[in-house]
Amino acid sequence: MSTLVLEVIKGRRSVRSFKPDPIPEEHLKLILEAGLWAPSGGNAQPWEFVLVREKQVIDKIRLFSPGLFGDPYALIVLCVNKNRIKRRDESGKQIALMDVAMAAQNMMLEAYYLGVGSCPIASFNKTAIKELLDMPDHVDPVLMVSLGYPEKWPEPPKRRPFEEVVHYEKY
Amino acid sequence: MRRWCITRSTEELIKDEHFKLLAFLITSARGCVEEPHLYGSLRLVDAASKLIDIMRSEGKTSEELEKLQKHIEEGKHLLMHSEEDFIKFLDELVKELVKIVKKS
Numbered sequence: 001m002s003t004l005v006l007e008v009i010k011g012r013r014s015v016r017s018f019k020p021d022p023i024p025e026e027h028l029k030l031i032l033e034a035g036l037w038a039p040s041g042g043n044a045q046p047w048e049f050v051l052v053r054e055k056q057v058i059d060k061i062r063l064f065s066p067g068l069f070g071d072p073y074a075l076i077v078l079c080v081n082k083n084r085i086k087r088r089d090e091s092g093k094q095i096a097l098m099d100v101a102m103a104a105q106n107m108m109l110e111a112y113y114l115g116v117g118s119c120p121i122a123s124f125n126k127t128a129i130k131e132l133l134d135m136p137d138h139v140d141p142v143l144m145v146s147l148g149y150p151e152k153w154p155e156p157p158k159r160r161p162f163e164e165v166v167h168y169e170k171y
Numbered sequence: 172m173r174r175w176c177i178t179r180s181t182e183e184l185i186k187d188e189h190f191k192l193l194a195f196l197i198t199s200a201r202g203c204v205e206e207p208h209l210y211g212s213l214r215l216v217d218a219a220s221k222l223i224d225i226m227r228s229e230g231k232t233s234e235e236l237e238k239l240q241k242h243i244e245e246g247k248h249l250l251m252h253s254e255e256d257f258i259k260f261l262d263e264l265v266k267e268l269v270k271i272v273k274k275s
Contacts, residue, residue, distance in 0.1 A: 060185065063185065063194035066195055066202055069248075123202050124202075125202065157253075158252065
């Protein structure tokens with residue numbers, strides 16, 4: 001089983017060119033469910049996920065998202081629900097961002113497992129997206145994941161060598 | 172005297188390629204405040220490619236510009252792989268542009 005997980009982790013690519021084919025609803029649901037099962041600090045689960053499938057809405061989001069490449073079938077906008085981290089200080093707010101990032105990674109791995117390409121996007125105007133998607137004050141969009149069947153799976157980018165990155169017992 | 176067309180609906184406007192480029196430029200300008208500095212270069216070459224799309228729709232492109240756009244589309248994501256290769260790619264684009272200018 002561990003080999004399979006590592007294969008999925010190593011196989012996932014950031015896809016920026018998509019086919020127009022629709023993703024089945026049940027697969028989209030599985031991808032979202034993978035996000036729900038991410039770890040979070042104090043089990044706060046400070047996230048909200050907005051699934052956008054309507055092309056017209058995606059086109060409007062694109063106007064404010066320079067980091068959105070290609071024509072994805074769907075977008076998931078991952079948000080922090082500030083009501084769920086009310087008692088946290090500044091570092092606690094950073095933890096909420098890490099929580100959302102882990103949820104995004106879960107989603108992208110599940111997507112890859114289902115043959116769906118994805119790409120995490122942080123380059124978008126948060127104020128504009130919040131307005132466009134009618135988000136209340138206490139909900140802030142922080143990350144998007146584009147989803148669609150890839151035109152092609154990109155080659156893996158270079159990775160820093162294991163020995164350079166990993167330190168045993170001390171730095 | 173310059174004329175304005177003021178009867179366009181919002182629906183029409185947001186489908187207009189010029190407007191899309193305008194939104195891209197303004198949003199990118201804001202994004203560049205916090206993003207890694209080379210993302211600014213990425214946004215500019217991406218905007219150049221979008222501009223070539225507009226020029227094509229207006230019958231203003233040429234074989235050289237088509238080639239330049241192909242080069243941009245093939246190379247713009249190099250930034251996600253290697254900053255060094257991305258900068259080389261930018262140099263190549265400038266050289267390609269100089270060739271076009273020298274030919275004219």
